[in-house]
Amino acid sequence: MSAQIQQLALVDCNNFYVSCERVFRPDLKDVPVVVLSNNDGCVVSRSNESKALGIKMGQPWFECKALAEERGILALSSNYALYADMSNRVMAILSDYSPRHEVYSIDECFVDLTGTPYLKRRATKCVSVSSRGPVFLFV
Amino acid sequence: MPNPSNLLSHPRQVLSAPLYLDVCAWKVPAGFPSPAADHTQERVDLNKELIRNKDATYLFRVKGDSMTGAGIYEGDTLVVDRSVTPKHNHIVLALLNNEFTVKRLYRRGGVVKLVAENNIYPIRLIKEEDDFVVWGVVTFNLHKLC
Numbered sequence: 001m002s003a004q005i006q007q008l009a010l011v012d013c014n015n016f017y018v019s020c021e022r023v024f025r026p027d028l029k030d031v032p033v034v035v036l037s038n039n040d041g042c043v044v045s046r047s048n049e050s051k052a053l054g055i056k057m058g059q060p061w062f063e064c065k066a067l068a069e070e071r072g073i074l075a076l077s078s079n080y081a082l083y084a085d086m087s088n089r090v091m092a093i094l095s096d097y098s099p100r101h102e103v104y105s106i107d108e109c110f111v112d113l114t115g116t117p118y119l120k121r122r123a124t125k126c127v128s129v130s131s132r133g134p135v136f137l138f139v
Numbered sequence: 140m141p142n143p144s145n146l147l148s149h150p151r152q153v154l155s156a157p158l159y160l161d162v163c164a165w166k167v168p169a170g171f172p173s174p175a176a177d178h179t180q181e182r183v184d185l186n187k188e189l190i191r192n193k194d195a196t197y198l199f200r201v202k203g204d205s206m207t208g209a210g211i212y213e214g215d216t217l218v219v220d221r222s223v224t225p226k227h228n229h230i231v232l233a234l235l236n237n238e239f240t241v242k243r244l245y246r247r248g249g250v251v252k253l254v255a256e257n258n259i260y261p262i263r264l265i266k267e268e269d270d271f272v273v274w275g276v277v278t279f280n281l282h283k284l285c
Contacts, residue, residue, distance in 0.1 A: 026239065027237050027238070
């Protein structure tokens, strides 16, 4: 028996909280959006548009207010029930790709693709081709 | 423009806990009660009946009257499955220029239309400049009768 090289995928959802909000708020597409931590304290998730405007991860919201008003950045209070539900869906879909997977955080997951048909070339390639499709489509 | 009265809001979380209901395997007697009624065995899980792919299914509350011809009324709850490939004649939850709308999908010969099931609403032809995507396919309508 030949030893097989273990090949792992690390799946990480883009701007997870903002992406969850956008699933049910299509009007937020192309709008600079941030999601704030409990009690609207700090920025915990940024859309690409907000990142481009210079909003930093973890930045206190009061520091961003002037810029937000000027550039029309929309801030949302966090809705953890929604994020947890969407996370569970993502993880359930990812678990179809391998019998061995480990949820690493609300939006990250290691998937052991060793010996699965999803490994065509390099692992990085596989993640973007195999996992993104269905996760993006369903969730 | 999509009909604003048909706009849906507030996603509903899909419960995954089984809810078992008794099913009678015999006909309901109009006369003498069945002695088998005390020995019900078969059970139905409505989640299993209504949800094919729970990770891709969402519930939406209907607003508006554009689909009454299909038996979809204001206040009904639609079961929407995002993993179903939309086909001609499916009732779909679509995003038209970043707004939700429920309509019947017409897709024939390169022509895509959103068709309301109510004569007072015109057929909406999807043009190239429209931002159009089918969000999910409506698989069931939960309509309260009493």
